Amino acid sequence: MSDLTWLQIFLPKLRCPHSHEALREATVAEKLQAGLPADKVALASEHGAYVYPVVDGIPHLLPTAGIEIEK
Numbered sequence: 298m299s300d301l302t303w304l305q306i307f308l309p310k311l312r313c314p315h316s317h318e319a320l321r322e323a324t325v326a327e328k329l330q331a332g333l334p335a336d337k338v339a340l341a342s343e344h345g346a347y348v349y350p351v352v353d354g355i356p357h358l359l360p361t362a363g364i365e366i367e368k
Contacts, residue, residue, distance in 0.1 A: 313342035331364040
C-alpha cells in the first residue's frame with residue numbers, strides 16, 4: 298500500500314465536486330454501501346452523501362467518480 302501521508306496533509310483543502318463540502322475518510326459502512334472494498338481508502342463528503350475512491354494513492358475527485366449513497 299502506498300504512503301498516504303500527503304493525503305492527510307491536504308485533506309482539509311479538498312472539497313466534494315458535487316456538494317462543495319469538506320471531505321473526510323469514508324467509514325467502512327460508507328465504503329460498503331458504495332460498493333467499494335472495506336479495506337481500501339476512500340473519501341466521503343462531510344455529510345456522507347458521496348464517496349470517492351482513492352486508487353493507487355490518488356483520490357478520484359471528478360464528479361463522475363463520486364458514488365452517491367443513501368443517508
